[in-house]
Amino acid sequence: xxxxxxxxxxxxxxxxxxxxxxxxxxxxxxxxxxxxxxxxxxxxxxxxxxxxxxxxxxxxxxxxxxxxxxxxxxxxxxxxxxxxxxxxxxxxxxxxxxxxxxxxxxxxxxxxxxxxxxxxxxxxxxxxxxxxxxxxxxxxxxxxxxxxxxxxxxxxxxxxxxxxxxxxxxxxxxxxxxxxxxxxxxxxxxxxxxxxxxxxxxxxxxxxxxxxxxxxxxxxxxxxxxxxxxxxxxxxxxxxxxxxxxxxxxxxxxxxxxxxxxxxxxxxxxxxxxxxxxxxxxxxxxxxxxxxxxxxxxxxxxxxxxxxxxxxxxxxxxxxxxxxxxxxxxxxx
Numbered sequence: 001x002x003x004x005x006x007x008x009x010x011x012x013x014x015x016x017x018x019x020x021x022x023x024x025x026x027x028x029x030x031x032x033x034x035x036x037x038x039x040x041x042x043x044x045x046x047x048x049x050x051x052x053x054x055x056x057x058x059x060x061x062x063x064x065x066x067x068x069x070x071x072x073x074x075x076x077x078x079x080x081x082x083x084x085x086x087x088x089x090x091x092x093x094x095x096x097x098x099x100x101x102x103x104x105x106x107x108x109x110x111x112x113x114x115x116x117x118x119x120x121x122x123x124x125x126x127x128x129x130x131x132x133x134x135x136x137x138x139x140x141x142x143x144x145x146x147x148x149x150x151x152x153x154x155x156x157x158x159x160x161x162x163x164x165x166x167x168x169x170x171x172x173x174x175x176x177x178x179x180x181x182x183x184x185x186x187x188x189x190x191x192x193x194x195x196x197x198x199x200x201x202x203x204x205x206x207x208x209x210x211x212x213x214x215x216x217x218x219x220x221x222x223x224x225x226x227x228x229x230x231x232x233x234x235x236x237x238x239x240x241x242x243x244x245x246x247x248x249x250x251x252x253x254x255x256x257x258x259x260x261x262x263x264x265x266x267x268x269x270x271x272x273x274x275x276x277x278x279x280x281x282x283x284x285x286x287x288x289x290x291x292x293x294x295x296x297x298x299x300x301x302x303x304x305x306x307x308x309x310x311x312x313x314x315x316x317x318x319x320x321x322x323x324x325x326x327x328x329x330x331x332x333x
Contacts (some may be wrong), residue, residue, distance in 0.1 A: 007064060008056050008057055009028070009057040009058075010031045010032075010051050010056050010059070011024055011025040011030050011032050011033065012034070012049065012051065012058060012059065012060050012061065012077065013032075013256040014035060014037070014039055014061065014070055016062075016063075016070075017063060020061055020094070021061040021134050022176040022289035023024065023290050024288045024292055025176070027291075027292035027293075027294055030059075034049075035047065035048070035049055035050065036050055037073050037077075037080050039201075043252035044156055047076040047269070049078075053084050053085065054086070055086075055087055056087055057086070057087050057088050058086040058087075058089045059090045060074060060077055060092070061069075061090055062089055062091070062092075063278055063279070064095055064096055064098075065095045065097065065256060065278045067098070072120075075089070075119070078124055084125065089123075090126045090127075090129070091294075092128045092221065092291055094129065094131070094287055094291070095128045095129070096129040096276075097318030098112045098113050098116035098117075098132070099113050099132055099137075100113070100133060101135040101185070102135055102136045104134060104209065105145065109250070111125065117140075117143035117145075119142045121144050124146055125146055126146055126149070127140070127144055127147070127148045128148075128151065128291055128295065129148070129149070129151065130166075130210070130253065130277050130287055131153055131225045131226075131254065131255075131277075132150060133226060134150075139307070148297055149171075149294050150276040151195050151291065153253045153277070153285070153287065153290070154183055154187075155187060156286065157253070157275075158184045158188050159188075159333070160273065161190075162188045165219050165221055165249055166219045168188065168220075168249075169191055169212070169215045169220050170185040170191070170193075170221050170223055171192065171193055171195065171220055171222050171248070172183055172193070172194040172223060172224070173222070174195055174196070174197040177224070179195050179288070180225070181223060184236075190218075193212055193215075193220055195207050195208065196208040196210070196237055203264075204327045206267075207232055207235035207236050207239065212240075216243065216244050216245060218246040219249060220240050220246070221246050221251060222236055222237065222244050222249070222269075222301065223250075223251050224253070225250065225252065225253045225254060226254040227254065227261065227265075228254075228256040228257075228261075230262070231261075233250055234264055234268065237250070237265060237268035237269055243305060243322075246270065247268065248268075248270065249270055249273075250251075250269050250272045250273070251273050251274070252274045252282075254273075254277050254278050254280050255277075255278050256278060257280065257282075262280075262281075273285060275287050284287060
């Protein structure tokens, strides 16, 4: 285990990540620097580092939800830090984008997970992220050529449930989440169950609840790593009261909540909470202490808390049996 001198590290937030970067700097007792960005009249990006970075470890903070508009500024900032003499340049991306397209489903498709990994690996010396959407890849090291730390928020979800929910019943989104959900439930001494899910497309999900009547006196808590379209959570929340349960609590790591997913789900739940990996009104669980500890000590998290959609499988160039929806196999919830 190694440690880092707090005086030799500077935290730089990309636009929209200032609050998270501030919390990270406080948690690690590191310097918080400033990054100036703006657009030239022709749309090109201007980037200026307003901090002394020579001989320091520079940490750029940018959650990569909606990554396209700001990615060039992120790369420019990394290059500028290196040109200005930074000892190394680290990317802290609490949410990591471009993980869903992990194979070529139709002829000619870009396998964007690989392309994005090459771009990030060429610009940074290290990547730190939380609960990436691993599906066919066994680990980020299968994609990224720089050290890539995968941190896990499951213990933080468990601790929040312990402090906020009486007599919880922890419910996972599908059978593939069994190990992940069981780890959360075991940490808090609660029973758990998982749904049976058939995904017909990004917004068409069939959910089946087994008989949970033995735990009807408990508060259901739906947990997941990513709430994207939210359809699985919405369908589960609709069905639970039909078995006599109270309105569920929902706790997720990444609050994407595309389109109208959040207001639809909110009508069916007593409370929705998330980590602050993605800025959202549901944020209630801070990740900065977890990430600060990883940056300071380089410790590995327990592999039992990795949320795999299914066991990793070999990559084929093209799957000719896949239907029109190219994300059927890898869509988030």
